[in-house]
Amino acid sequence: MARSRIRPADSGADRAAATGSASAAAAATTVAATGARARAPRKPRLSRQEKSERTRAAICQAAAEVIGEYGYANASISRIMERAGLGHGTFYAYFDSRQDLFDALLPMKGEEVLGFVQERVRGAPDFIDMEYRGFLGFFEYVQKHPWFFRLLHEAQVAAPDGHHRHINNILTRYRKALRRAHDAGEMPGYDASELDTLAFLLMSARDYVYSQQVARSDDAAETIQQAVRTYAKFVAHGLRGAEPQPQTPAGDKTGVAPREARGRKKPEDHQP
Incomplete structure (x- = not known):
């Protein structure tokens, strides 16, 4: 009589091994992704001059907006720097005075x-x-x-x-x-x-x-x-700057301008 083959149920150890493999794979994927991000090229740092130019431009843009809203007379340095999101003291690193900025x-x-x-x-x-x-x-x-x-x-x-x-x-x-x-x-x-x-x-x-x-x-x-x-x-x-030419009335074949478009007779024309 042939022996029946009975497949043993999965043991706890087998399930743990499978779970561990999945976790390891996920961890490896996470590490790989993290490594890819780490290897991504970083944006070049701004030079000191570039930072200075950006700060100056930010102050000027804020000043333009404040003047547009309040006028020159009420465009105080504190208002301008608050709009620019910068400290009050930063202003004097770029301008000697409010008038210098204006x-x-x-x-x-x-x-x-x-x-x-x-x-x-x-x-x-x-x-x-x-x-x-x-x-x-x-x-x-x-x-x-x-x-x-x-x-x-x-x-x-x-x-x-x-x-x-x-x-x-x-x-x-x-x-x-x-x-x-x-x-x-x-x-x-x-x-x-x-x-x-x-x-x-x-x-x-x-x-x-x-x-x-x-x-x-x-x-x-x-x-x-x-x-x-x-x-x-x-x-x-x-822009052409050309003198307008007299218009000949429609249907007039003579080419003679209307009476009102013609100049008046000179005084000597009336002399006998």
Whole structure:
């Protein structure tokens, strides 16, 4: 008679061994993962100069926001440093006084605006298209940074040196762009001596159209679209500087301008 083979039940020792193997495998996985994290490249430490630049930028950004909210007169050092999340004493490692900060602030933030707009106008085929893109880009920036206009407008009194430098920085950019456009024949109706006046006209348009028209409207998005369309027409036609030509009425084949478009007779024409 054949012997029946009976499989013995798992012993406690076998179960312990199995559990130990699973735990060992899990532990090995954890160690491997920990080792992988440990071997991951660390971010390079900032140099002392980089840390200093970041701290200075943080102070300036906090100052811009505080001025936008309270104005220059109420932008105290304690308010600025609290907004920056830095100790009061840190301020004097970067600026000699509050006025020193104010004079540096607008030119610094102005360069930030110019850099932002420069990215928006990149690739423009001519000055007219560049100015259209720049107008829209400027509006985009000030919508994202609502403190800018108070920083700009109050600076003329609170930080005149900084305001003067900021205006000169913008004027320098415009002079170069207008000179290139003029030399390329894009503005045949203007003389080179008129380019600075054109630059100030364009600079003031950006400021006042936004700060006075857009900022006062109930629907900023729609007002911006309308303003940009109008500005595009102004730039496209006004910058050419050409005298308008008399229009010949429809159906008139003579080519003679209407009576009101013709000049009056000279006095000598009435002489016998």
